[in-house]
Amino acid sequence: MRIVGIETSCDECGVAVVEDGRRILSNVVATQIEFHKPYSGVVPEIASRKHVEWIADVYLKALDEAGVAQESLDAVAVVNRPGLVGALVVGVAFAKALAYGLGKPLVAVDHIKAHLYAPLMEFDIPYPFLGLLLSGGHTVIAEVRSYDEFRVLGTTIDDACGEAFDKVAKHYGWGYPGGVVIDRLARKGIPEACAFPDPSLHKGRHRYDVSYSGLKTAAIHQLDQFWNPEYPRTDENLAAAFQKAAIDMILRRLELAVEDTGIRRIVVGGGVAANSYLRNALGARSDWHVFFPSLPLCGDNGAMVAGIAYHYAREGKFAALDLDVHARVEAFKPYAGT
Ligand code: ATP
Ligand code: MG
Ligand code: FE
Numbered sequence: 001m002r003i004v005g006i007e008t009s010c011d012e013c014g015v016a017v018v019e020d021g022r023r024i025l026s027n028v029v030a031t032q033i034e035f036h037k038p039y040s041g042v043v044p045e046i047a048s049r050k051h052v053e054w055i056a057d058v059y060l061k062a063l064d065e066a067g068v069a070q071e072s073l074d075a076v077a078v079v080n081r082p083g084l085v086g087a088l089v090v091g092v093a094f095a096k097a098l099a100y101g102l103g104k105p106l107v108a109v110d111h112i113k114a115h116l117y118a119p120l121m122e123f124d125i126p127y128p129f130l131g132l133l134l135s136g137g138h139t140v141i142a143e144v145r146s147y148d149e150f151r152v153l154g155t156t157i158d159d160a161c162g163e164a165f166d167k168v169a170k171h172y173g174w175g176y177p178g179g180v181v182i183d184r185l186a187r188k189g190i191p192e193a194c195a196f197p198d199p200s201l202h203k204g205r206h207r208y209d210v211s212y213s214g215l216k217t218a219a220i221h222q223l224d225q226f227w228n229p230e231y232p233r234t235d236e237n238l239a240a241a242f243q244k245a246a247i248d249m250i251l252r253r254l255e256l257a258v259e260d261t262g263i264r265r266i267v268v269g270g271g272v273a274a275n276s277y278l279r280n281a282l283g284a285r286s287d288w289h290v291f292f293p294s295l296p297l298c299g300d301n302g303a304m305v306a307g308i309a310y311h312y313a314r315e316g317k318f319a320a321l322d323l324d325v326h327a328r329v330e331a332f333k334p335y336a337g338t
Contacts, residue, residue: 001074001313004062004098005306008051008091009083009111010136011035011042015058016302017066017073021310022121025066027296027303030058033177040170040178048086055094062302070102077107077309079114080319081326082137088325096321107309108319111300112138112329115269117147117308118293118301125291130263132254134278135270136162136177138329139250141208141257144267147311153257154208161246162272164212168219168242174235182239183275189240193231194223196245198252207260208253215245247278258288266290274298 002025007014016027032050036042063070078095080088099106116131131150133140139156159167162179169178174185196218199211218226219242223233231237258264266288272278274295282290297304312318 001310002068002072003075003077003107003306003309003313004059004073005109005302005304005309006055006059006076006078006091006095007111007114007300007302007305008055008087009079009081010087010300011047011050012300013051013054013058014300014302014305015055015062016306017062017068018121018303018306018310021307024121024303024307025068026062026064027301028058028062028065029296029299029301030054037176040176041166042084044084044086047084048090051087051090055090059094059098070098073102073104075099075105075107075309075313075318076102077109077305077312079111079305080108080323081110082329083111083325083327085325085327092323092325096323100321105313105318106321106323107312107317108323109305109309109312110330112140113148113150114304114308116142116144116267118269118297118304119267119291120147121297121303121307122294123291125265125267128263129265129267130254130257130261132250132266132268133270134161134250134268134272134275136160136166138270139210139212141250141254143257143261143263147308153261154210154253157206157209157211158213159216161210161212161250162270164216164246165243165272167216171220172235172238174239177271179272179275182243183277185236185239186243186277189234189236189238190231191240191244192228193233193237194227194241196226196241198245198249208257210249210253212246212249215242215249243275243277247275247281251278251281264288268292269298271299
């Protein structure tokens with residue numbers, strides 16, 4: 001089954017053609033980074049306008065690179081949540097027109113579920129596993145029972161992991177996107193230069209939760225309190241210390257989740273999955289079986305959308321042409337059963 005996947009939830013305009021949920025025939029991602037860079041963050045109206053300008057070209061390029069005719073597509077998949085509403089609307093309207101015009105079914109995809117599906121396109125990973133989703137808008141540890149069944153164990157109570165990277169980098173004028181710049185700066189820094197505290201939420205139902213707002217504030221306003229005076233206060237040292245604190249915080253919760261569930265298979269997804277400190281730290285865990293998406297599948301892309309859509313399509317779970325878009329996530333409603 002050949003599916004086209006469309007992603008316009010934020011600032012990447014992505015279209016991909018994927019066969020049978022895994023075989024990526026093309027994966028075109030047109031990033032708007034340069035248009036949002038002057039604002040050190042995504043400007044929603046610019047995002048929508050660029051998607052509306054680009055979507056048809058990106059679609060045609062994806063067909064061309066895949067070497068397939070659009071008549072040979074079996075379904076049209078699109079992200080309809082979560083994300084910027086004005087950006088989602090562009091992809092969804094385009095997908096509806098395409099599905100209607102081609103006479104093919106439409107599949108609605110949750111962006112967060114798609115992020116955690118990405119590594120399953122590259123590796124054979126049996127369920128259940130612990131999903132670690134770290135992105136610009138979300139931070140989740142979940143027990144994943146199938147491509148569509150998640151039990152949320154932990155989440156952030158305030159800022160998302162990637163958001164914290166972005167906000168700290170923005171404050172210091174390091175560049176955009178913040179995660180990428182901090183990762184680069186941190187390679188030349190000393191993580192021990194600053195010992196940021198880990199908020200102790202880990203009690204009761206908050207056992208697996210994290211809070212990034214406090215870390216962000218500490219990295220911006222409280223360096224005097226936490227800096228080790230033996231080290232110079234350089235951007236590199238600060239980036240390395242912040243990155244270590246941000247990643248270690250979520251890894252400590254993951255460790256608890258592994259202990260409690262007995263599940264040692266970990267699947268990582270989302271833009272922060274590209275982070276080199278995270279990859280090294282998890283890569284060093286020989287007692288766990290950790291799967292990362294390859295770099296092109298960490299950030300937003302259409303391939304993960306077309307990939308997961310295969311499973312919905314196989315089960316006949318199609319969307320109607322009055323499909324709406326939603327800013328908020330649906331992926332992590334607790335499911336029935338244990
Ligand atoms: P969501 O997926 O929650 O809707 P999003 O789609 O905007 O949000 P992604 O595109 O998945 O998020 O990821 C973007 C985030 O990843 C940004 O916050 C960015 O700073 C972060 N990021 C990208 N590369 C790295 C890296 N190497 N280290 C840390 N963070 C990174
Ligand atoms: Mg993006
Ligand atoms: Fe994303």
